[in-house]
Amino acid sequence: MNTIEFEGVTKVYDDGTVAIEDVSYSVESGTTTVLVGPSGCGKTTTMKLVNRLEDPSEGTVYYEGDDVQELDRIELRRDVGYVIQEIGLFDHMTVAENVATVPELKDWGRERINDRLNELLELMDMPPAEYRDQYPRELSGGQRQRVGIARALAGEPDVMLMDEPFGALDPITRENLQDEFLELQQQIDTTILFVTHSIDEALKMGDKIAIYDVGKVVQYDTPQEILENPTNEFVEDFVGADRGLKRLQVTQVETIMTKPAEASDTGALAADGNGNVARVLSPTDSTQVALSRMIQFDVTRLPVVDGGTVVGEVTKDTVYDIAQTGA
Amino acid sequence: MSLTTVATDWILPTVVIIEYLDFFRSNSSQLLRLVLQHINITLITIMIALPMGVALGTFISVYKWAQTPILWLAGIMQTVPSIALFGLLIPVLGIGSPPVIVALVLYSQLPIIRNTFIGLTQVNEAAIEAGRGLGMSQRERLQRVQIPMALPVIMAGVRNAIVIIVGIAAIGAFIGAGGLGDFLFEGIRERYVDMIVVTTVVLSLLALILDYGLGVSERLLRARNGEDINPTQFTRVLQKVIS
Numbered sequence: 001m002n003t004i005e006f007e008g009v010t011k012v013y014d015d016g017t018v019a020i021e022d023v024s025y026s027v028e029s030g031t032t033t034v035l036v037g038p039s040g041c042g043k044t045t046t047m048k049l050v051n052r053l054e055d056p057s058e059g060t061v062y063y064e065g066d067d068v069q070e071l072d073r074i075e076l077r078r079d080v081g082y083v084i085q086e087i088g089l090f091d092h093m094t095v096a097e098n099v100a101t102v103p104e105l106k107d108w109g110r111e112r113i114n115d116r117l118n119e120l121l122e123l124m125d126m127p128p129a130e131y132r133d134q135y136p137r138e139l140s141g142g143q144r145q146r147v148g149i150a151r152a153l154a155g156e157p158d159v160m161l162m163d164e165p166f167g168a169l170d171p172i173t174r175e176n177l178q179d180e181f182l183e184l185q186q187q188i189d190t191t192i193l194f195v196t197h198s199i200d201e202a203l204k205m206g207d208k209i210a211i212y213d214v215g216k217v218v219q220y221d222t223p224q225e226i227l228e229n230p231t232n233e234f235v236e237d238f239v240g241a242d243r244g245l246k247r248l249q250v251t252q253v254e255t256i257m258t259k260p261a262e263a264s265d266t267g268a269l270a271a272d273g274n275g276n277v278a279r280v281l282s283p284t285d286s287t288q289v290a291l292s293r294m295i296q297f298d299v300t301r302l303p304v305v306d307g308g309t310v311v312g313e314v315t316k317d318t319v320y321d322i323a324q325t326g327a
Numbered sequence: 328m329s330l331t332t333v334a335t336d337w338i339l340p341t342v343v344i345i346e347y348l349d350f351f352r353s354n355s356s357q358l359l360r361l362v363l364q365h366i367n368i369t370l371i372t373i374m375i376a377l378p379m380g381v382a383l384g385t386f387i388s389v390y391k392w393a394q395t396p397i398l399w400l401a402g403i404m405q406t407v408p409s410i411a412l413f414g415l416l417i418p419v420l421g422i423g424s425p426p427v428i429v430a431l432v433l434y435s436q437l438p439i440i441r442n443t444f445i446g447l448t449q450v451n452e453a454a455i456e457a458g459r460g461l462g463m464s465q466r467e468r469l470q471r472v473q474i475p476m477a478l479p480v481i482m483a484g485v486r487n488a489i490v491i492i493v494g495i496a497a498i499g500a501f502i503g504a505g506g507l508g509d510f511l512f513e514g515i516r517e518r519y520v521d522m523i524v525v526t527t528v529v530l531s532l533l534a535l536i537l538d539y540g541l542g543v544s545e546r547l548l549r550a551r552n553g554e555d556i557n558p559t560q561f562t563r564v565l566q567k568v569i570s
Contacts, residue, residue, distance in 0.1 A: 051460060053459060053460060074462050074463075074464055075462070076462075077459075077460060077461060077462030078461070078462035079462075082457070082460030082461055084453065084456060084457060084460065086452075086453030086456070086457075087453065087457070088451070088453035088454045088455075088456055088457030088458075089454070089457070090454055090457075090458075090471070090472055090475075090476075091451065091454070091476065091552050091553035092475045092476055092551055092552045092553070101461055101463075101471075102461055102462065105461070105462055105463065105467065135551075135553060136553060137553035148457075151457075151461070152461070161460075
């Protein structure tokens with residue numbers, strides 16, 4: 001099922017600037033689609049067409065099969081979560097009041113709002129007892145954006161729009177939040193449109209990526225496909241000269257591991273008596289991690305361990321193959 | 328130090344101050360009554376002027392076309408001398424406090440309208456954008472986000488208005504509204520300097536106290552809005568009490 005569908009959408013602003021031209025693609029429900037491109041390429045405009053912060057000049061945007069122009073824009077926005085780079089927390093309200101914004105607009109009962117609040121703050125790793133009554137000014141940048149995300153999720157939206165949500169954070173906080181969000185995404189099963197200008201973030205977060213060049217979508221594909229078969233020079237440049245390495249980043253160990261011939265083949269694991277788990281891989285590690293550990297420990301093969309048992313093995317050659325395909 | 332300089336430098340001022348204190352003591356119940364009258368006029372005025380000014384300021388923040396004419400009108404009001412305005416209102420409203428209150432409401436509109444407008448339009452842009460994206464209607468955005476966040480700026484306008492009101496209300500005694508102006512005009516008629524000086528001091532103190540009190544609430548509102556303030560001792564104590 002497609003939750004969102006763009007069909008021949010063009011947006012021309014009043015001053016004559018063409019933001020996007022004839023954009024068509026559809027977003028499958030439950031997936032994360034990342035809109036990526038240089039600034040001014042129309043990615044944010046595309047996103048704003050979904051919750052009608054902008055209206056298209058031509059073409060149609062469908063939300064769960066309905067033309068958004070036919071929907072009440074206030075209702076629509078309450079059903080669609082919205083997160084922005086500047087976060088935009090209401091500084092005069094507590095964390096709880098901020099998060100409760102949409103449930104209150106939707107007139108949920110007090111008990112339901114309360115349960116939802118506690119659930120979300122737990123999910124965001126911000127114990128309600130400690131954080132409920134704090135004000136935004138008392139929080140760190142990362143915590144503020146967590147509250148921003150919780151606020152967007154509060155109304156149980158089917159779709160989340162996220163406009164460079166981690167853009168203003170320091171690199172360490174950003175990475176932590178990205179990782180947390182990837183985990184969160186598994187639990188909430190929401191369709192996500194995610195805008196960023198960073199190809200690395202796009203490759204990390206996206207099930208599908210729409211690459212924008214000035215006003216146009218030049219490629220809409222899975223991260224693997226974009227890395228293996230960039231459609232044109234712009235995409236190739238945008239992805240960068242190190243796309244072999246980036247491919248390692250988006251490929252998980254479990255997709256290339258081979259079943260070990262016999263148990264004795266796990267020498268690397270046995271050799272490490274200090275309980276140093278870094279000498280093994282988990283199936284969800286990226287092949288980049290695999291390569292990095294091979295270099296670090298100067299080995300050519302590493303066991304893959306899941307829940308204490310060895311489930312496979314990765315060799316340096318197979319990792320190299322990944323980096324080389326399509327080059 | 329000669330005797331004459333002692334007399335002029337020390338004895339005379341002391342005598343004068345003692346005279347003032349005497350006047351204050353012997354007329355304290357009268358003064359208190361006038362102060363209460365004055366506060367009464369001020370409060371009634373602000374109770375009308377505040378909602379009106381906030382409503383007009385909000386209106387022009389939504390309907391930009393009305394911005395120039397309304398701010399212009401409110402500005403013009405302030406240039407009309409109070410005596411002239413009273414004169415114009417007496418045929419309609421008679422004498423006493425009604426024309427004075429109407430005039431004071433008109434005088435206090437500019438600071439309140441202007442600060443409301445500035446407060447609403449210069450509120451944190453990201454918060455407004457977030458409110459829009461989360462599905463707040465314009466009214467809900469005003470109610471839940473813009474007005475609460477604009478409160479400290481509106482409060483600064485009210486402070487400004489209060490000082491104007493307290494000052495001009497004194498002239499209202501001229502047309503029978505009562506208040507501390509009664510003693511001022513009586514003092515002028517009777518050439519009773521002690522009366523004029525003491526009343527003026529009381530009047531200034533009243534304005535200063537009201538201004539300070541509102542200044543404290545303005546700082547408290549700023550602090551609640553997450554701004555870094557440099558709190559005075561009193562504000563700090565109040566913040567502790569509140570939290």
